[in-house]
Amino acid sequence: AKRSAPFGLCHISEEGFKEFDRYLDIKSKLEQAIEHDELSIVLQPQVTHDGTVSSFEALVRWYSKEFGPVSPGEFIPIAEESYAICEIGDIVLRKALNVISSFMKNGLNTSIAINISARQIVMPDFVNTLLSRVNQFGIPPNMLMLELTETALVVDIELVKETMLELAKFGFRFSIDDFGTGYSSLAYLKVLPISELKIDKYFVDDIGKDSDGKAAQIVDAIIEMARALNVSCIAEGVESEEQLNYLKAKGCEKFQGYYFSRPEPQAHWEGLQKNTKLP
Ligand code: C2E
Ligand code: CA
Ligand code: CA
Ligand code: CA
16 A cells, blocks of 8 residues: 655655655664674774785674674664764674784784764763773774774864873774765864774775876875875775776775685684784
8 A cells, every 4th residue: 555645745655655664673673683693893904015914804694584684884873873882882892802813822913993983973971981991901902993984083173182182091092984974074173092004995996097187186185185194194995906007106005805804704814823814
């Protein structure tokens, strides 16, 4: 049966209703997923010029008993509407610390980057939560890279700056994720304790592809900006040798993308040696 829109002026298509049903499904099952331990992490390597794995990014996964795999692109924005994102953040943090500790036992000093949402960074207990977690797992804070997007930075500039400076004192490091897609200015970035800029996949995608070379110019500008700020630079979404060679030639220092490896569960990386080279 066809449903009609509640208000005469607004037309909602059948497709629109389906999307809304899915949204409500995900929203209502997310809490249960958190309680029932349905969330896990996968790890994607970040490599240096010679292909050595220097770190990983932890990416959350939800294998739902009811829906099958749900992509973070779908459920993270929904989680960000409530404090669910903070619970997810803490789960990912604990799982990442667990991985670091097991790598360290195997003599590997690979740090892990985790994604921090805007809502998390402005939580009053954010600093204490992080500190108590690293203490609980006995992990030095500098083994964690906290990825923040430019959008998260500007939610409450003064508060975010204070929080970052406080965490930096303890040794936590910060990477600006999806760099180039937001609005942060050089002047503002200069006062923040940043150790890395991460070039968004969007720009990497177009290297060698776009006809007027605009993407490549933006990539060049970001690498220059990293230099000006005296921070390192990593590119995400590297899928081809051509992209890699371009980025290398421009002085980008680290790379992440399917060219080297997809994100894989911890078990996949257990046999990793200090000198393993990818791809
Ligand atoms: P992101 O932080 O920009 O993560 C990079 C995304 O690009 C990941 O998607 C990764 O699997 C994918 N990717 C990496 N290399 C390549 C490549 O070469 N080609 C292509 N096509 N894709 C590549 P994923 O895992 O689906 O995550 C999507 C987004 O969800 C992330 O984007 C991040 O914003 C969010 N997210 C994931 N895990 C977490 C988390 O634990 N906490 C928070 N707050 N957000 C998360
Ligand atoms: Ca990220
Ligand atoms: Ca990113
Ligand atoms: Ca991205």
